[in-house]
Amino acid sequence: MKAMMIVWLKELRELVRDRRTLMLSLLMGPLLAPLLVIGMAKLGESKARDQMEQPLEVAIVGAEHAPNLVAWLHGQGIERKDVADPDGAIRSQAEDVYLRIDEGYGKDWRAGTPAVVELVHDSTRRDSAIPLQRLESALQRYSQQVGALRLLARGINPGVGAPLSVSRKDLSTPEARGATIAAMMLPYMLILFAFLGSMQLVLDTTAGERERQSLEPLLATPAARGAIVSGKIAAACLVGITSLLLTLLAFKLSAQFASGMSAMLDVRFAAMGKLLLILLPMLFIGTTLLSLLAAASKSMKEAQSHMTWLMLLPMLPIMLLAVNPLKSEPWQFAVPFLAQNQLIQKVIRAEPIDAQTWMIYLAAGFGLAALLWYAAVRRYHQEQLAISG
Amino acid sequence: MIIAEQLRKTFPARGKDKARVVAVDEVGFEARDGEITGLLGPNGAGKTTTLRMLYTLMKPESGRVLVDGRDVAADAEAARRALGVLPDARGVYKRLTARENIRYFGELHGMSRAAIDARTAVLAEALQMQDFLDRQTEGFSQGQRTKTAIARALVHDPRNVILDEPTNGLDVMTTRGLREFLRQLRGEGRCVIFSSHIMQEVAALCDRIVVVAHGRVVAQGTADALRAQTGHDNLEDAFVQLIGTEEGLHA
Secondary structure (H helix, E strand, C coil), X not given: XXXXXXXXXXXXXXXXXXXXXXXXXXHHHHHHHHHHHHHHHHHHHHHHHHHHHCCEEXXXXXHHHCHHHHHHHHHCCEEEECCCCHHHHHHCCCCCEEEEECCCHHHHHHHXXXXXXXXXXXXXXXXXXXXXXXXXXXXXXXXXXXXXXXXHHCCCCHHHXXXXXXXXXXXXXXXXXXXHHHHHHHHHHHHHHHHHCCHHHHHHHCHHHHHCCCHHHHHCCCCCHHHHHHHHHHHHHHHHHHHHHHHHHHHHHHHHHCCCHHHHCCCCHHXXXXXXXXXXXHHHHHHHHHHHHHHXXXXXXXXXXXXXXXXXXXXXXXXXXXXXXXXXXXXXHHCCCHHHHHXXXXXXXXXXXXXXXXXXXXXXXXXXXXXXXXHHHHHHHCHHHHCCC | CEEEEEEEEEECCCCCCCCCEEEEEEEEEEECCCEEEEEECCCCCCHHHHHHHHCCCCCCCEEEEEECCEECXXXXXXXXXXXXXXXXXXXXXXXXXXXXXXXXHXXXXXXXXXXXXXXXXXXXXXXXXXXXXXXXXXXCCHHHHHHHHHHHHCCCCCCEEEEECCCCCCCHHHHHHHHHHHHHHHHXXXXXXXXXXXXXXXXXXXXXXXXXXXXXXXXXECHHHHHHHHCCCCHHHHHHHHHCCCCCCCC
């Protein structure tokens, strides 16, 4: 225990003297994370507002067949513009959506049979969703209006043609509605920073120490291997926790400056405390896993090459949830990354988390970290570890 | 006092050939207190591997090592307390000063701050490192780094000292100073083992020489005994005859 404290203190002293690395590992998260999340949210919000409120310019092919419709759309804030090759423009993403009016429109209209209009768009482009929706609802309204007028002209109550009146009632909380974009980004950012935040220090004190040839003398001292690894892990954890606290504080502060941020995110101290508790096991898992990997690699370079797949790990649950949304069930809170993702979502959406969930989560998280810690200690007992070069 | 008995160590082979590489085989010798024992051999003879087994970094596959009469396999921690080790790898922490490097190891040996300071003063005097004792070790010369590494290896005042090629990369003056330091350690009644591939150095310093080649001890005894055994007056000729090749001698 004493040896662990000695190693811990020495690693921290070395880190404090290495200003640049210290600044990078402490301040990267706190500066980048809020900027990214708030920036993304703001961008998305203003883009959506622009698309909803500004006049929409849409190419209309065959406008001459339906001058009345075009005039009506104009009244709804949908302007006509000319595009030479509309299909090509959609494919090259120059246009979001265009309207094609069938040649037989006039004939069908006069005959009272359904006249054909066609909306052309690319459904894989998220950007086209809002213009498409605007155009479609405008056409829908036109169709209903004219239909009602036709019924009235025949002396029939238009209500007969509408047996159902569908209305929507949205039960989502305003916080949850505001949180959609932030909810996608924020968990990933937070999990990533907690998971890999201490990366620099871990690699430097394990793989780096071996590469600088100071590990062999260290292992020739009577200090127990377990104490040496634990001291190094503890030093990295302290740096990670500090960085995490600063990140959460940065969120809290930026919420005061960015309007609408607090509507998007629950930034009360209680919520921040919960986030910290959620991220703590992640931090331990990350630090112990990195220690294990770094101890098992032959060089600093090999250790760093693990970064690629480690960065992807926190993304897996987000991809999984995007393809296959899951109902929240107890087992999920025992799966690393998925659990953090689900819990952070809950905190952001200001949903309550019950005691059982906390129990499962903390037991699984700290359990995995302990297992990885044990593996790292075992690894330090192998004799190949000490031999450098 | 360090006794090595019948040490054997092999490593897994690289490549397709699955036979294990025998690094050290049947190595045995005795290093007494108040004597300097030299482990002499060409590069790749198994000196470093032998020393690593002495200071418990590696476990021998067969044979045993006794430090002050106790088997190191039974209590590696006690053995490490009784040994001062300058390994082949001698990196120092470059963001710490030489004094802090030494203090770190003293603390890991469980020494009090006062004892560390007293011992550091003694070692700094003996190794002539007062000039750079309180500088961060980044940018140290090879000699300054080696002195720091030796001082930190000896901070706990061990009875037995193991040095792996201590003069490697040092200039003449520093080497002379280091030899003087080793004689001083001998004068204090310690057991000193050091390895080298340089004939003259071993001849100048050692009371007993253990010649290692291809992982085996090919001869051991005083310099005179080796000369008598081979019939060469020149120790270098004796050495070449013992290891059976000139390969590695001048490397």
